[in-house]
Amino acid sequence: MKTRKLVMIPGPTPVTRSIQDQMGRETVAFGDPEFVKDFKGLLEDLKVLFKCSGEVFVIAGSGTMGMEMAIANTTKKGDNVLIVSHGFFGDRFIELCERKGLNVDILSSEWGKIVPVEKIREKLGEKKYAAMTVTHVDTSTGVCAPVAEIGKMMKEFPETIYIVDGVCATAAEPEYVDDMGIDILFTGSQKAFGVPPGLTMLWVNQKALDKRKSLGSIPEYFIDFEKWIPIMNDPSKYYATPAVNMVWALKESVRIIKEEGIENRYERHRKNAAAMQAALETLGFRILAEKGRRAVTLSNLVYPEGTDDAKFRGLLAEEGIMVAGGLGAYAGKMFRLGHMGNIDKHDLVSVIATIERAMYRAGMTVELGKGVGVLQQHLVK
Numbered sequence: 001m002k003t004r005k006l007v008m009i010p011g012p013t014p015v016t017r018s019i020q021d022q023m024g025r026e027t028v029a030f031g032d033p034e035f036v037k038d039f040k041g042l043l044e045d046l047k048v049l050f051k052c053s054g055e056v057f058v059i060a061g062s063g064t065m066g067m068e069m070a071i072a073n074t075t076k077k078g079d080n081v082l083i084v085s086h087g088f089f090g091d092r093f094i095e096l097c098e099r100k101g102l103n104v105d106i107l108s109s110e111w112g113k114i115v116p117v118e119k120i121r122e123k124l125g126e127k128k129y130a131a132m133t134v135t136h137v138d139t140s141t142g143v144c145a146p147v148a149e150i151g152k153m154m155k156e157f158p159e160t161i162y163i164v165d166g167v168c169a170t171a172a173e174p175e176y177v178d179d180m181g182i183d184i185l186f187t188g189s190q191k192a193f194g195v196p197p198g199l200t201m202l203w204v205n206q207k208a209l210d211k212r213k214s215l216g217s218i219p220e221y222f223i224d225f226e227k228w229i230p231i232m233n234d235p236s237k238y239y240a241t242p243a244v245n246m247v248w249a250l251k252e253s254v255r256i257i258k259e260e261g262i263e264n265r266y267e268r269h270r271k272n273a274a275a276m277q278a279a280l281e282t283l284g285f286r287i288l289a290e291k292g293r294r295a296v297t298l299s300n301l302v303y304p305e306g307t308d309d310a311k312f313r314g315l316l317a318e319e320g321i322m323v324a325g326g327l328g329a330y331a332g333k334m335f336r337l338g339h340m341g342n343i344d345k346h347d348l349v350s351v352i353a354t355i356e357r358a359m360y361r362a363g364m365t366v367e368l369g370k371g372v373g374v375l376q377q378h379l380v381k
């Protein structure tokens with residue numbers, strides 16, 4: 001019999017049965033009153049859960065579309081943009097902005113560390129920036145940015161739109177749009193929401209909506225806020241066909257979040273991450289992100305010297321767990337393990353036990369059960 005494969009890459013994450021069932025429902029017309037009501041309710045819930053008094057957009061696309069949408073609606077050719085990068089996904093904004101003819105300044109950290117908030121403040125004081133981007137959790141490094149602290153500092157720079165990439169954070173790392181002074185937060189469906197890939201969600205406050213208005217016509221068509229605002233206010237109207245079943249799937253995910261309680265969800269992620277990271281360190285992996293900056297959504301694990309990455313991940317897949325490889329300079333030297341979304345203690349125990357078996361089969365030094373033991377100690381706390 002084939003071993004069941006658990007998808008533990010940092011997105012897509014495991015999709016629970018009730019969410020899968022929404023994908024399998026008979027598709028209705030987007031103007032169907034039941035669907036319109038569901039869509040409206042979903043948008044309202046997203047505003048409340050993430051404390052956004054502005055607009056919420058739910059549109060077919062992936063996280064990268066959220067990046068592009070945030071930039072396209074708040075900047076024009078020739079504007080200055082500051083990119084705060086903690087890795088590969090922070091860097092993705094560079095080409096995206098350069099292609100739009102924006103003047104890009106970059107503040108990068110060494111992988112595993114953050115750019116100090118004081119450095120960001122200094123840079124912002126040098127000239128007028130139309131927008132600044134910060135990746136809440138950079139999936140390439142597992143580093144979590146201090147978005148609330150940065151938001152507080154941003155009060156000194158009211159002309160700059162503060163854009164937060166929440167693709168690998170939203171619904172797991174605490175995010176309160178209004179309270180944290182975030183102007184645009186965006187994410188994708190496939191990570192901590194536990195929905196298949198295919199939707200982009202954005203939370204946009206009044207300041208960013210006003211900025212969009214002030215730009216007049218923008219070159220982008222599908223991703224224009226102005227085109228979508230009437231639809232988000234009344235989903236029975238048509239602009240471009242909504243992803244009906246994906247919207248239902250996201251609605252089910254939000255129902256699960258409300259049932260758990262969002263604060264409880266944040267706390268579960270925090271506890272699970274601490275348990276997983278302690279177990280993985282016991283097994284001899286080094287966590288790339290420095291202490292105090294570690295994400296709750298994933299762990300980026302540097303191998304002990306001499307580990308064959310392809311062999312290890314191949315054996316791990318055979319044993320039933322899919323993980324992702326390292327990016328950039330860490331390709332071949334690290335693996336990335338997601339532990340976010342709708343997963344439970346069964347999954348965590350299974351993941352650590354499977355990693356132990358793969359290590360054993362790869363000829364790595366491992367005491368079977370040691371990582372599981374440490375994990376269990378945390379889980380019973």
Ligand code: PMP
Pocket residue numbers: 011062063064065089135137138139165166167168188
């Ligand atoms: N930002 C971050 C932090 C990500 O992790 C990812 C995807 N891994 C993206 C943006 C891009 O999202 P997508 O692959 O859905 O386009």
